Amino acid sequence: MTPLHTWKFFRAGGFDQVQIDNGADLLALKGLDQKLWVALSCPTRGIEFDTKTLDLIDHDADAHVHANEVLAAIAWAGGLLRNSDLLVEGSDRVALADIDDSSEEGQRVLASAQYILKTLGKPDAAEISLADMADIEKFVAGLEFNGDGVVPASQINDAGLRKTIEDIMKCRGSVMDVSGNAGLNQEINDAFFAEVAIFSDWGVKGDADADIQFLGDKTQAAADAFHAVKEKVDDYFTRCQMAAYDVRAAVPLSRSTEDYEGIAAQTLSAKNTDIASFPLATVEPDKPLPLVSGLNPAWQKQIDALRERTIAPVFGDKEILLASEWATLCTKFDAFEKWQSAKPACSAEQLGKERLREISRSKHKEAIDDLINRDKAVESEVNAIRSVEKLLRYKRDLFNLVNNFVSFRSFYTGRDKALFQVGILYLDGRSCELCVRVDDIAKHAEFANTSGLYLAYCDCVRKGGTEKMSIAAAFTAGDSDFLMVGRNGIFYDRKGQDWDATIVRILDHSISIRQAFWSPYKKLSKFIGDQLQKMAASKAAASDEKLLAAAAVPTPPVTPGAPPPPPTSKPPFDVGKFAGIFAAIGLALGAIGGILASLVSGILGLQFWQIPLAIIGLMLLISGPAMIVAWFKLKKRNLGPVLDANGWAINARARINIPFGTSLTKLARLPEGSRRSLADPYAEKKPVWPFYMLIAGIIVALIVVWQMGFFGAPPVK
Incomplete structure (x- = not known):
């Protein structure tokens, strides 16, 4: 009975993740419940990982690496190494002595590694590296034979055989050999010769039948x-028969005078x-077909060919063709x-009968079948x-893949970048390290919105716009005040x-949380600023309207010698008209003043040490709800939807x-240890009156506090 593997888990991101440290952990993954895996599938493109390695793991070539394919890769690589701990080294070289040749496949891999080193001029080398496989x-x-089952014409020395292969490719197409040259495979070769055999049988049947080939090769x-x-x-003969049936039909069946008049104005040919x-x-009526003269000039050439190739071999040289003779030709x-009509479709027909x-x-x-079999x-x-190359790639990359697939150890420990982190975005005084590549922004955003992350989608270009890509960058610190499209x-x-x-x-x-704390004050400040801007804009608009109205009033003409018109007197100020306005303003100011007075008196009525606590409590009362809501939202931020939208599972x-x-x-x-000068020669000069107001406010506050007996003096009666 196989002993149970003892697993280690670490907690990060709010959940337990398996800790993979050695080869035994890798080989035991097949027994780990996949419900404990962080990912079950990842795309082979759009992540920071060797695409060739991913393509090797992606056995079904569906552009995704699945959990079972990862397990299969681990089992295959582990079975070819004497020590499975070599898989966690991350090295792209392997000693020949470490290749396990106890299996038939291991023997072939070891022999191939030795053959490659010998071919490279290193027969005594003790190890092979991925660099040795650079030009694999x-x-x-x-x-001469590369195992792909394709025979390129360019590699055939026999001229006749090479010509046949070229003809086959001309008729049936070709496939690419590993060498990059076009060639034939078994399917194309069989299809061509099967087609030729059927076509040849059909041709032989026609050649052997005198009724079919009644003129021999000229038929x-x-x-x-x-x-x-x-x-x-x-x-033509049908028209003549109609004329014989009724002589009156001869003229209209020969076309009317109007038809000739219709083409008379044209340049005829x-x-x-x-x-x-x-x-x-x-x-x-019953007129023979003239073959030499009296013919429609548009058909003279075709009738000449008929006379020479068909009529003359059957009836001899004739200048007319009877209807009965035409019927005989049709029968023949x-x-x-x-x-x-029974002719089979054959792409090889273009080569001609003799070549076929x-x-x-x-x-x-x-000969071609033999070459294909030898290649296979x-x-x-x-x-x-x-x-050999596959083993070297797995030895280098599998451990890294597993730590970004079975667990997100690289991401949560911060020791290495995760596969999905494609770079760093610098913007608005920040650097964002969680950036993922995105192919379709609209499609990605639709699902990634459920992540709770603040995502900024960016179009990235370089080299003058010749290279382009899109990313989604997560902003997880600071605020969003100056982040905008x-x-x-x-x-x-x-x-x-x-x-x-x-x-x-x-x-x-x-x-x-910091952004949430200041958000109520920023919203209030923004609201007040917007209202002031609206008020200023409305006042400016009203002033402009008055100026335009004044400019539109026509000036009365001035009569020479006449006294100037008396100045227009302003209407007296109507107190009653504005009484309501003044009352409303007074009520508003009174309410605001009452609130402020109550607030100040309440604070000043506290003990000295209680005042800071009251101010802090007031600020928490204002900012607390926003901070609590933000805290819950920030705790729920989830990376999953961001990656799922990119094809991960x-x-x-x-x-x-x-x-x-x-x-x-x-x-x-x-930077730590930096020296900072606060002297800014271009700093705006601050007005002095706010300081005077502050000093006056402090003095008033001290007087009020003294009158309330805060300093021990009796309050004023």
Whole structure:
């Protein structure tokens, strides 16, 4: 009985995650309940991981790596190494002595590694590295047989066989060999020769039947000339039969004078389509078809071909064709047409009968089959060569993948960047380390909005816009006062390349407790500022209207010698009219003053040590609700929807709490030990009157406190 594996778990992100430290942990993953895995699937693109390794793991090539494929990769690599702890080293080299040759596959991999080193001129090397496999595809392509079952024409020395392969590719297409050259595989080869065999059988049947090939090799040419005019000749003889039926039909069936007048104004030629629509010749009762003169010029060329290729071989040289002779010709072609209707579809027909007969008589099919079989025979050896590269990649990358798949150890410990972290965004005095690549912003935002994270979607470009990508950056510290669509920043990818980043969309959520604390005051300040701006704007508009109205009043003409008009007297101030306004203002000021007086008197009525507590309590009363709501929202921030929207299958609620979120977004801070000068030569000069007001306020407050007996003096009676 296999002993149970003892697992270690660490808690991060609000849930338990498996801790994988050694090869035994990796091999035991197949027995770990997948409900404890953080992810069950991840995409093969859009993450910071070697794409070739991901493609090797992605066995079904669906652009996603699934849990079972990860387990299969671990089992395969672990079975080829004598010590499974080598899988956690992260090294891209392996000693030949560490390859387990106890299995047949292990023997092939070891032999392939030794063969590669020998080919590279290092027969005595004790280890092989991924650098040795840098040109593995070129190495495989350079082999005479590379195991892909494709025979390129360029590698065939026999000229006749090479020509046949080229003809096959011309007719049936080709596939690419590992070498990059076009060639044939078994499917194309079999299809071509099967097609040729069927077509040849059909051709032999026609050649052997005298009724079909009644003119021998010239039958096809005669048939082509016959079919080119058959419909038109049938039309002519039918018209003549109609004229024989009723002589009155001869004239209209030959086309009327008006029809000729309709084309009379045109520049006529034998290619004119209007002329071609006229009968082959003038219609008369039972009239033969003239073959030399009296023909419609648009059909003269086709009738000449009919006379030369069809009529002359059957009836001899004739200048007219009787209706009965035409009927005989039609009968003769019945067998040929029936044979033609049974003609199989054959792409090789374009090569011609002689070439097809030559290919059929040759032994080229057997030769090509032999080459394909010899190529396939080394498939296992070539696969073993590729398996060496696969083993090296798995040895280097599997441990890193598992710590970003089974658990998010890299992300939550901060020792390494997670696979989905594609870089750092610098914007608004902050650096955001949680940035994921996004292909479709609208689609991603629709689901990622449930994460509770403040996400800024940015379009990033570099090299003058020739390279573009989009990212979603999470802001998890600071505030959002100056984060808005259109703001620019710089994004550094994991390679250190800089991109111009512009915010194009924002998912607005709480960022920090500090932002929530100041939000009521900022909202009040914004409200007051907006109201003052509206009031100022309305006053300015009213003033402008008065000026425009005054300018619109016409000035009366001045009569020479007349006294100036008396000045217009202003209407007296109507106290009653404004009494209501003054009363309302007085009530408002009285209410505000009463509230402030009650507040101040309440605070001043406290003991000296109680006053700061009262002020703090008042501020908490104002900011507390917003802070509590923000606290609950920040605790619920979840990374899962952000990754799920990118094609991951996140299996856990990967929380981003307040302390961890603060570590993902760094605020600007002066370096430790920096010296700071506060002397700003361009600082705005502050007015003096606020200080005087402050001093006066302190004096008044001290007087009030003294009168209340706070300093021990009796209150004033």
